[in-house]
Amino acid sequence: MTQSMHRSHRVAGALVGSAVGDALGAPFEFGPPGQLTARFPVPARGARTEMCGGGSLGWAPGEFTDDTQMALLVATSLVDNAGPDLADVFARFTRWADANPPDIGNQTRAVLSSGRPWDVAAAEHFARSGHAAGNGGLMRTTPAAIWFSRAGTEATMDGARRISALTHGDPSAGEGAAILHELMRVALEGGDPLDAVEPALALVAEEHRDRWATVLDPAWTPADATESNGAVWPTLGQAMWALRTGRDFAEVLRLVVDLGGDTDTVACVAGGLAGAVFGMGGIPSRWASALHGRVPGHGEKLWRLADLQQLAAALDGAAQQSYDPGVIPRIGPAEVLPGIWAANLDGARYSEQDFAVISLCRLGEPFEHELQRMAYVADNEHNSDLDVVLADVLEDMAALRAEGHRLLVHCHGGASRTGLVLRAWLMRTEGMAADEATAHVAARWPHLGLWNASFTAALDRLAVQSPGADRP
Ligand SMILES: [Mg+2]
16 A cells, blocks of 8 residues: 555545445345354465355355445446436436345335435435435445545535435435545545544534544444444444454455444445555455446446446546457467466467466456456556555465466466566465576566566565565
């Protein structure tokens, strides 16, 4: 985690991180505490990961739930309309609810199926029931938090309140969404969201401030919660407690899922914030790569990691990149090291399907391979979290090799990023020095590219950290 991390890494990390939390927590929803760690006492980096699917609703491994489905409806509405159109967001929600999504919050369903106009439905439900402080407005905030972040504190807090109020008439739920928007704005700018709590609380409507200040106090722990984490206050309180307590993205998410209860939603909120703080490269690739899901009532489009990354960039005002690698001559696969093959993008795409593919570039259309990890490395000198990504890739490779998989490492050209990982693998497994590993790979893979000085620097740091002792 560095201050110099490019904003785009944080933006992608926020949207992908929230969806990862949602999918990771979904199998454990409404369960007792401690389930994730009981089932996975150590990181599960082989073919079967902590993205295990199941639960009472029978999710597929890596499948996201209503939290992300609703977030995608907000996101696509913002992008399609180039700004907030609340009636349109509500119409998208209603179409979704009418399609009977497998998971939908009680308050959300009641409001969206009431048949009342968008601008009165939630308020009328709240006036009637007196209950509307569930976490259903908070869980879908990430896209709008990205969208409004560039407009500043007041604009983003106001936008949060208005979108929350579409389904949650209790203003306290809106204040929670407003706080979360502001914390996300600060995190996306490279600041510490923990430092942003107090100034954000000062902007909360007075009658709601104390209750929010209580759950966001640095001394608050989940044991202090006075209601279940289906309510809005402990949801944000638990997410912030995990962010204060966890050392990296994976630990933050493990902490919240292990709290039990509304695990998908609390992990979704924590994952959005942690993704903004630790960046896209801080999200374990075994989790991000498994992400997928559809949005009921809105076509058959299957949303996957690359779609979420593109959408995140669009929400932040970046030009939509339609990624088409064009026609490139196929290189590989060739076995460069024992059990480790190398290729360029097309060589990997059309390779035998039993390869476990380690992808180090954007893909355009996804591969058909069953086992694929997509790591976030750019072919330039701006990977602020290169050490973290490299460690993650090497650990996964070791676990997959231990299970007997043939590994296929590739990037777009098969030269620089592929070469980085092959060289690092040799240093790790054979205890080679960096230049020894470079010579070894160069003799067996003529496509090796050495133009990224930051990659060589990362190898030097790797040599300092694990001089051959840390063998998988
Ligand atoms: Mg859910």
